[in-house]
Amino acid sequence: MGDLWRKEKSNRPKKSNFWVKWGHVLFVEKERIILKSIYIHTERPEDTFQVGAVIGQTLPAGSVVCLYGDLGAGKTKLTQGIGSGLGVKEPINSPTFTLINLYQGRLPLYHLDLYRLVEPEELEELGWEDYIYGEGIAVIEWPEKLHGQLPASYLKIRLDQMETATEEQRQLIIEGIGRAGSELMHLILANLAVLKNIKISTR
Numbered sequence: 001m002g003d004l005w006r007k008e009k010s011n012r013p014k015k016s017n018f019w020v021k022w023g024h025v026l027f028v029e030k031e032r033i034i035l036k037s038i039y040i041h042t043e044r045p046e047d048t049f050q051v052g053a054v055i056g057q058t059l060p061a062g063s064v065v066c067l068y069g070d071l072g073a074g075k076t077k078l079t080q081g082i083g084s085g086l087g088v089k090e091p092i093n094s095p096t097f098t099l100i101n102l103y104q105g106r107l108p109l110y111h112l113d114l115y116r117l118v119e120p121e122e123l124e125e126l127g128w129e130d131y132i133y134g135e136g137i138a139v140i141e142w143p144e145k146l147h148g149q150l151p152a153s154y155l156k157i158r159l160d161q162m163e164t165a166t167e168e169q170r171q172l173i174i175e176g177i178g179r180a181g182s183e184l185m186h187l188i189l190a191n192l193a194v195l196k197n198i199k200i201s202t203r
């Protein structure tokens, strides 16, 4: 009797482990489907910088971040935060006359500002693909200028000053494109939890 009970007991965890395992897989899959975008409201430039810093701490080697938004939306401010999170010590500015600036942190940071790009040939001369497909982090302002020549996985961030918002309020929408991009979203969301005063929601 005792043996039979032990046998049953020893069988049971196996079975339940199986279901727990599948339950977990289903849960993870479900969570993945749900996390399409992260919405963030920032109240001042420093908040946007802090969000960038969390992203910079989280990005794995080879990441590409595309920043969309009008002039003055805060793309460079966010890039400065990303640089800080990557451990860049130098000041990061809008590259007025250069299309690409390189900074060194725990990984190289390539800051591309394509606003002034007129001819796509200019970009070819720079060998931009080396930056985007390299081991460093590429942060691209005005990625529209690449006319869709983007890697399969990247982080897409849209910054907007909403019509009803005050001068210093911004909305950031983060979306992970491709498999690596969507996996990165979960890490970023978890790490953003340290920013207690910033409104974050997911969709």
Ligand code: ADP
Binding pocket: 042, 043, 044, 045, 046, 047, 048, 049, 069, 070, 071, 072, 073, 074, 075, 076, 077, 078, 094, 141, 167, 168, 169, 170
């Ligand atoms: P972009 O690179 O998108 O053209 P910048 O980052 O260079 O924009 O400039 C954004 C400007 O808006 C900066 O002067 C910054 O101080 C200001 N600003 C005000 N509120 C915010 C905010 N919540 N987030 C980011 N920048 C803000």
Ligand code: MG
Binding pocket: 075, 076, 094, 113, 141
């Ligand atoms: Mg800029």
